[in-house]
Amino acid sequence: MATRSFLKQWKILHQASVFQGTCMRTSNPMEHASTSLTLRPTFVRVSKCNSFEMASCFRHYHDGRPRGPLWRGKKLIGKEALFVILGMKRFKDDEDKLHKFIATHGLRLLKMDMIAVLTELERQEHVSLALMMFKVMQKQDWYKPDAFLYKDLIIALARSKKMDEVLQLWESMRKENLFPDSQTYTEVIRGFLSSGSPADAMNVYEDMKNSPDPPDELPFRILLKGLLPHPILRNKVKQDFEEIFPDSNIYDPPQEIFGTR
Structure with missing residues (x-):
C-alpha cells in the first residue's frame, strides 16, 4: 500500500511538472526558471518523506504467520x-x-x-x-522393540519422579531383551535415590553391571554420593568402582558426619 501510494504521488507530480513545462514554453523564461526552482525542492522533499514512510512501513509489516x-x-x-x-x-x-x-x-x-x-x-x-x-x-x-523410544520415555518419567511407571517400563524393556545406555542408567539411579529408594537404585546398578556395554563413571559417582547414609551399600559400590576404574579417585567425607567411626 505504501509503495502504491508513493508511485501515485510521483506520477501526479511528474505530470504536473510536464504540464507546467509545456505552459512555460509560451510564457516568460524567467518565470519558468523561478517555477522550476520552486518545484524541485518540493518534489525532493515529498520523495524523501514518502521513501521514509515506505521503509518504516516495510519494517513494521507482518503477515500474521x-x-x-x-x-x-x-x-x-x-x-x-x-x-x-x-x-x-x-x-x-x-x-x-x-x-x-x-x-x-x-x-x-x-x-x-x-x-x-x-x-x-x-x-x-x-x-x-x-x-x-x-x-x-x-x-x-x-x-518393533526400540531402546531409544524406551530411553526418552524412561528419562522423562524419572525426572518427573514417577518411579513406579519407570519400573513397569524397565521390566517391559528387559522382557524385550533391550539394554539401556549409560545416560538411562544414570537418570534412573538418580531418580530412585532422590525418591528415597536406595534398594531400587541398587537393583538398577546390578542390572547395569550385567549390561553388554561397559559402564561409565557417572552412575557410579551418583551412587557413591547418594549412598553416603548407607555405608554398607556404598562400600560394595566403592569396591566395584575401584576394580573397574583403578586410575580414578573417590572422595570419602569424614565418617563423623554420619555418626560412624
Whole structure:
C-alpha cells in the first residue's frame, strides 16, 4: 500500500511538472526558471518523506504467520497429531473420555504421527499421557522393540519422579531383551535415590553391571554420593568402582558426619 501510494504521488507530480513545462514554453523564461526552482525542492522533499514512510512501513509489516523455529517446529507435526495432542491434554482429567478419544482418534494415526505425539508429550512433560501413547504404539502391527523410544520415555518419567511407571517400563524393556545406555542408567539411579529408594537404585546398578556395554563413571559417582547414609551399600559400590576404574579417585567425607567411626 505504501509503495502504491508513493508511485501515485510521483506520477501526479511528474505530470504536473510536464504540464507546467509545456505552459512555460509560451510564457516568460524567467518565470519558468523561478517555477522550476520552486518545484524541485518540493518534489525532493515529498520523495524523501514518502521513501521514509515506505521503509518504516516495510519494517513494521507482518503477515500474521509465526516466525523462526516455532513455525518450522509446528510444520514437523501433522494436523492429525496436533489434534490428538490437544485432545489428550483436554481430557487428561477424565479417564473415560480420554480412553474414548484415544480409541476414536489416536488409533487412526500413522506410525510417524504416533511417534510425533509421543515425543511432543514428553517435551511438554505430560509423561502420563506419553506413557499411554507408548502403550498404544506397542499394540500396533508395525511396532518393533526400540531402546531409544524406551530411553526418552524412561528419562522423562524419572525426572518427573514417577518411579513406579519407570519400573513397569524397565521390566517391559528387559522382557524385550533391550539394554539401556549409560545416560538411562544414570537418570534412573538418580531418580530412585532422590525418591528415597536406595534398594531400587541398587537393583538398577546390578542390572547395569550385567549390561553388554561397559559402564561409565557417572552412575557410579551418583551412587557413591547418594549412598553416603548407607555405608554398607556404598562400600560394595566403592569396591566395584575401584576394580573397574583403578586410575580414578573417590572422595570419602569424614565418617563423623554420619555418626560412624
